[in-house]
Amino acid sequence: MALIPSTMLELGSPLPPFDLLDxxxxxxxxxxxxxxxxxxxxxxxxxxxxxxxxxAGIAELGRSCxxxxxxxxxxxxxxxxxxxxxxxxxxxEDAARxxxxxxxxxxxxxxLARALRAACTPEFYxxxxxxxxxxxxxxxxxxxxxxxxxxxxxxxxxxxxxRAGRTPSAEQKPSIGCSIKWKPGNEPDxxx
Numbered sequence: 231m232a233l234i235p236s237t238m239l240e241l242g243s244p245l246p247p248f249d250l251l252d253x254x255x256x257x258x259x260x261x262x263x264x265x266x267x268x269x270x271x272x273x274x275x276x277x278x279x280x281x282x283x284x285x286a287g288i289a290e291l292g293r294s295c296x297x298x299x300x301x302x303x304x305x306x307x308x309x310x311x312x313x314x315x316x317x318x319x320x321x322x323e324d325a326a327r328x329x330x331x332x333x334x335x336x337x338x339x340x341x342l343a344r345a346l347r348a349a350c351t352p353e354f355y356x357x358x359x360x361x362x363x364x365x366x367x368x369x370x371x372x373x374x375x376x377x378x379x380x381x382x383x384x385x386x387x388x389x390x391x392x393r394a395g396r397t398p399s400a401e402q403k404p405s406i407g408c409s410i411k412w413k414p415g416n417e418p419d420x421x422x
Contacts, residue, residue, distance in 0.1 A: 233280075233350075233406050233407065233408075234349050234350040234406065234407065234408065234409040235349065235350065235404045235405070235406045236348075236349060236350060236353050236366065236367055236368070236404035236405045236406070237347040237348075237349045237404075237420050238366055238367065238402070238404055239346055239347045239355070239363060239366050240363070241363055241364065241365075241366070241400060242362050242363060243362070243363040244361060244362060244363075245261055245264075245269065245357045245361035245362075245363070246261070246341075246342055246345030246346060247260070247261045247262075248260060248261045248335075248337075248341070248342045248345075249261070250305070250335040250336060250337055250338075250342065251318065251335065251336045251338070252333035252334065252335055253318040253319070253321040253322040253325065253334050253335070253336050254322055254325045254326075254330065254333060254334050255333065259303065259333045259335055261361075264301045264361075265361075266359055267299075267300075267301055267359055268300045268301065268356065268357060268358055268359050268389070268392050268393075269300075269301045269302070269303070269356075269357045269361070270291075270295060270300060270301065270302040270303075270354065270355070270356050270357075270385065270389065271302075271303055271304075271305060271342075271346070271354070271355040271356075271357070272288060272291075272302065272303070272304040272305070272352060272353075272354050272369075273304075273305050273306075273307065273343060273346065273348045273350075273351055273352065273353040273354075273355070273410075274288065274304050274305070274306060274351050274352045275306045275308045275313070275316045275351045275408070275410075275411075276306070276315050276316050276320055276321060276324045277308075277313055277315040277316060277408075278351045278352070278407050278408035279374050279408070280350075280351065280352060280373065280374060280406065280407035280408060281351050281352045281407065281408075282374075283372060283373065283374040283380070284352065284369055284370075284372055284380050285324075285328050286328065286380065287369065287370075287372070287380035287381070287382055288304070288328070288330075288352070288369070288382075289328045289329050289330055289331075290382070291369070291382045291385060291386070292304075292330055292331045292332045293331055294382075294386070295332070295389070296331055296332075298389065298393060299393075300389055300392075300393070301332075302332040303332055303333045303334075303335055304325075304330065304332060304333070304334045304335065305334075305335045305336075305337050305342055305343065306321055306334070306335070306336060306337065306351075307337035307340045307342065307343035307348065307410050308351075308410060308411040309340075309411045309412065309413045309416075311413075312411040313411045316411070318336045321334050321336060322334070340410075340412060340413060340416055343410055344416075344418050347418070347420050348410055349409065349410065349420065350405060350406060350407040350408060350409055350410065351407045351408050351410065352368075352369060352405055352407055353366070353367070353368075353405045353407075354366065354367065354368065354369055354384075354385050354405065356385065356388045356389065356392065356398070358392050359392075364388060364391075364392060364397060364398050365384075365385065365388035365398045365402060366402060367384065367402040367403050367404050367405050368384055368403050368404065368405040368406070369382050369384060369385050369405070370382055370383045370384050370385070371383075371384075371403075373406070384402070384403060387399075388402075
């Protein structure tokens with residue numbers, strides 16, 4: 231398995247508009263729902279070992295965000311033709327299994343993933359109340375092949391900074407994981 235790092239979208243980038251299916255509720259969720267409020271976006275999927283390793287931590291992060299008044303959504307952009315385990319019905323089952331308290335959105339056309347310059351799963355993006363990107367990268371240092379605990383430390387520090395009215399440190403670590411499974415002909419060229 232080839233590991234892919236985050237592309238590290240430029241800090242200060244605006245939140246891309248989106249209107250996507252929440253596989254849990256069956257309803258559409260659009261970016262306007264979160265106007266004027268911080269939003270954490272987790273780009274994940276069901277099958278990636280790097281996501282599987284932190285799924286319980288992602289669920290816990292979601293519960294913490296809810297308690298802190300920070301919105302969170304997870305997004306899967308994988309093509310289910312290539313990865314059937316990442317279909318909308320499988321996403322809903324995974325959300326129930328792990329107790330996600332946030333929408334788990336299916337980016338069927340892969341437009342949000344492309345706008346975020348997402349390259350791998352997992353990746354995390356925190357937008358402040360003005361919907362400017364203040365954090366992007368890893369959740370923490372935990373990986374399937376190391377003994378670091380799953381704490382969400384990097385994302386949590388960024389959330390704490392935003393809640394305190396501060397800008398998170400610009401020293402941010404890229405995430406690493408499985409490549410997004412792009413639809414044929416939809417592969418982005420992030421060098422442009």
